[in-house]
Each structure stands twice: as structure tokens, then as C-alpha cells.
Amino acid sequence: MLEKQRSTAETFGIPLAVLLEITHRCPLQCPYCSNPVELDRSGKELTTDEWKKVLSELAEIGVLQVHFSGGEPTARKDLVELVKHASDVGLYTNLITSAVLLTRERLSELADAGLCHVQISFQGVEEGLADRVAGYRNAHRKKLEVAKWTRELDLPLTVNAVMHRQNLHQLPDIIQMSIDLDADRLEVANVQYYGWALKNRAALMPTVAQLDECTRLVEEARERLKGRLSIDYVVPDYYALRPKKCMGGWGRQFFNISPAGKVLPCHAAESITGLDFESVRSNHSIAWIWQNSEAFNRYRGTGWMKEPCKSCEFREIDFGGCRCQAFALTGDAANTDPACALSPLHETIFKQAEREAEGETNRFLYRNFAGGTLEPENDA
Numbered sequence: 364m365l366e367k368q369r370s371t372a373e374t375f376g377i378p379l380a381v382l383l384e385i386t387h388r389c390p391l392q393c394p395y396c397s398n399p400v401e402l403d404r405s406g407k408e409l410t411t412d413e414w415k416k417v418l419s420e421l422a423e424i425g426v427l428q429v430h431f432s433g434g435e436p437t438a439r440k441d442l443v444e445l446v447k448h449a450s451d452v453g454l455y456t457n458l459i460t461s462a463v464l465l466t467r468e469r470l471s472e473l474a475d476a477g478l479c480h481v482q483i484s485f486q487g488v489e490e491g492l493a494d495r496v497a498g499y500r501n502a503h504r505k506k507l508e509v510a511k512w513t514r515e516l517d518l519p520l521t522v523n524a525v526m527h528r529q530n531l532h533q534l535p536d537i538i539q540m541s542i543d544l545d546a547d548r549l550e551v552a553n554v555q556y557y558g559w560a561l562k563n564r565a566a567l568m569p570t571v572a573q574l575d576e577c578t579r580l581v582e583e584a585r586e587r588l589k590g591r592l593s594i595d596y597v598v599p600d601y602y603a604l605r606p607k608k609c610m611g612g613w614g615r616q617f618f619n620i621s622p623a624g625k626v627l628p629c630h631a632a633e634s635i636t637g638l639d640f641e642s643v644r645s646n647h648s649i650a651w652i653w654q655n656s657e658a659f660n661r662y663r664g665t666g667w668m669k670e671p672c673k674s675c676e677f678r679e680i681d682f683g684g685c686r687c688q689a690f691a692l693t694g695d696a697a698n699t700d701p702a703c704a705l706s707p708l709h710e711t712i713f714k715q716a717e718r719e720a721e722g723e724t725n726r727f728l729y730r731n732f733a734g735g736t737l738e739p740e741n742d743a
């Protein structure tokens with residue numbers, strides 16, 4: 364069995380970039396949070412030394428870049444120390460942050476420690492809506508301030524804008540805001556509906572007309588701003604005919620490490636029940652886990668597929684879509700992702716989403732880290 368697993372995995376080299384979710388703690392309460400519904404409590408988080416060991420090991424096995432993410436990574440008091448260590452072992456470092464806990468002094472310390480890039484999430488372009496979506500007062504004002512400091516410290520900036528029915532009308536202004544903030548890159552990321560976001564689908568799902576307009580605006584802006592701002596675009600796959608090749612295919616080009624040290628094929632993988640994920644605290648190396656662990660090999664390649672994926676001509680193009688979405692919507696991660704038009708559930712789900720998009724539900728079920736403690740950054 365092990366030999367079989369090994370031969371399946373051997374064709375996949377270690378990913379060049381790895382996402383490190385160093386904590387699930389977060390002061391924001393975004394209704395589309397992409398972290399798993401069951402969060403790791405702070406007491407389970409890897410210690411500073413354990414994260415340093417992980418960083419050294421990643422550099423040794425050929426990883427070039429790490430994204431410090433969460434939750435909110437700046438909630439960890441040792442972030443500067445971790446960035447310094449990553450930099451010392453030769454890793455390019457990106458900070459994915461909501462920015463609301465940062466002071467100029469701490470950002471400057473991070474830059475001095477070797478931080479290479481900052482990505483700040485925005486919930487809109489004006490305080491009323493942006494703060495309501497984030498569930499955090501003055502969040503928008505703080506984000507603008509930190510974006511300004513980022514550029515003053517000469518760090519490259521990416522604006523991440525998570526889009527949905529309640530803020531898509533602000534897209535032209537979000538593009539302009541990215542220019543005004545001197546960002547290099549804008550991610551126009553439509554909400555993906557699994558994890559916590561699934562609970563808020565009725566309040567977030569855009570209409571087809573909104574999405575068509577969004578696509579038109581992105582295409583127009585890409586052309587107009589060539590060489591000035593690159594724009595990444597993620598569409599909600601409910602309105603697609605083909606599902607997305609999620610994570611580039613399960614266990615093919617991506618892994619992340621959870622706050623408690625689990626090595627995961629995607630940030631939502633723990634939502635799939637019945638899979639056991641190996642930890643960096645185990646006796647196995649990260650390279651071994653990537654190549655040999657049962658969880659990575661379960662949905663690698665095409666051997667696990669059922670019909671209609673099994674005989675589909677696109678099976679090696681989209682790998683049946685997203686395993687987490689398939690599990691969330693059908694109860695079996697080995698089913699075809701219902702975002703695919705060939706899934707027997709596609710029509711039902713599309714029609715339901717269309718009805719929700721035309722509905723009046725605008726209230727959010729907020730996400731919060733109940734029971735988690737959030738240290739103020741000036742304790743750091």
C-alpha cells in the first residue's frame with residue numbers, strides 16, 4: 364500500500380510556496396471566513412520554536428516562499444521573530460493580514476526583520492459597508508493607514524478584495540483605491556461558498572447580472588492598467604459550467620500548515636470528516652507527509668474518481684473541482700463538485716443560488732473566535 368502511495372506521489376515535487384496559518388485567532392468577524400468551522404484554540408498553536416523548526420525544514424526541502432496567514436497572523440506576539448527566522452533561512456516572506464492590529468512601529472520591525480511583501484484584505488471602499496462586513500469598528504480607516512505605511516516602508520502591497528452581492532457595486536472604486544494606495548496587485552476574489560461562507564450564502568451570493576458586470580469591469584481594468592496594476596480574478600464557481608481546479612488539484616502543488624501543525628492539502632481540508640491529517644509534531648518529516656500521507660494521496664490524481672468524473676475528458680484538467688465543496692454540498696468528497704455542469708446536483712444548486720441572489724436576506728451570521736484570546740499588539 365505504502366509503495367503504491369509513494370509511486371502516486373513521486374511525480375509531485377514540493378510546492379515552492381507554502382501557506383502558514385500561524386493562528387486562527389482574528390479580531391474580524393467576516394461572514395465569509397475561509398477558515399474551518401472548527402477553529403484551533405490558541406493553546407493548541409505551535410510554539411515559537413516549533414514554527415522556527417518548520418521554517419528551517421521548509422527551506423531545506425526547497426520551499427522558496429512562505430505566506431504568514433491566519434486567522435490574523437499579527438495576533439501572534441512572536442511574528443517578528445518568525446519573520447526574522449524565515450528570512451535568515453532564505454525564505455521570501457509575505458504577510459496576509461487584516462491590518463487592524465498593526466502599529467507603524469511593528470510594521471517597521473517586520474520590515475527590518477526581512478518581511479518582503481504585505482497583502483491587506485479590504486471589505487469595501489467606504490467605512491459604513493466595510494466595517495459592517497468586517498464586524499469591526501474603524502477597520503477600514505485602519506487598513507488605509509497601514510496600506511500607506513506599507514508603501515512608505517517601501518514594501519510591495521497587494522489589495523485583497525473579497526467580493527459578494529453586498530459590495531460588488533463598489534468594484535470600480537476598489538480598483539481606483541488600489542491605484543491610490545500604490546498597490547502592485549489587486550485580488551478580486553469572489554466569495555467561495557464552503558466553511559463559514561456557506562452559512563451566509565443567501566446574504567452574499569451575487570446575481571448573474573452582477574457577476575457579468577464584475578467580469579466586464581475586471582477585463583476593462585486589466586487592459587487599461589497594464590503595467591501599473593495586475594488584477595487576479597476569482598469567480599464564484601456556482602455560475603460556471605466547469606468547476607475550478609481547486610488548489611491546482613489535491614496534493615499536486617499546494618499545502619498549508621494549520622495553527623496546531625497539521626499539514627493540509629488546503630485550508631478547508633479539515634472540514635472533510637473521516638480524513639486524518641499528519642502533524643509536524645509527528646515523527647514524520649514534512650516531505651514524507653507530502654509524499655506519503657494517506658490524506659494527501661486520497662484524492663491525488665484520478666484513481667479515486669467516480670462517475671461522471673471517471674470517464675470525463677476534463678478529469679486531468681479540473682480534477683473534479685473542489686473536494687471541500689463536494690463534501691460540503693454532497694456529503695462525499697469523492698463526488699463530482701456540484702459546480703460542474705455534469706454533476707447531477709448542479710442544476711438544483713445553481714437554481715437555489717439564483718433564488719438566494721434575488722432574495723432580500725442581507726443579514727450576516729458573523730464569525731467570531733469565541734473563547735480565543737487576542738493579545739493587544741503592544742504586548743508583543
Ligand code: FES
Pocket residue numbers: 609610613628629630631632684685686687688
Ligand atoms: Fe479544499 Fe477546494 S478548498 S479542495
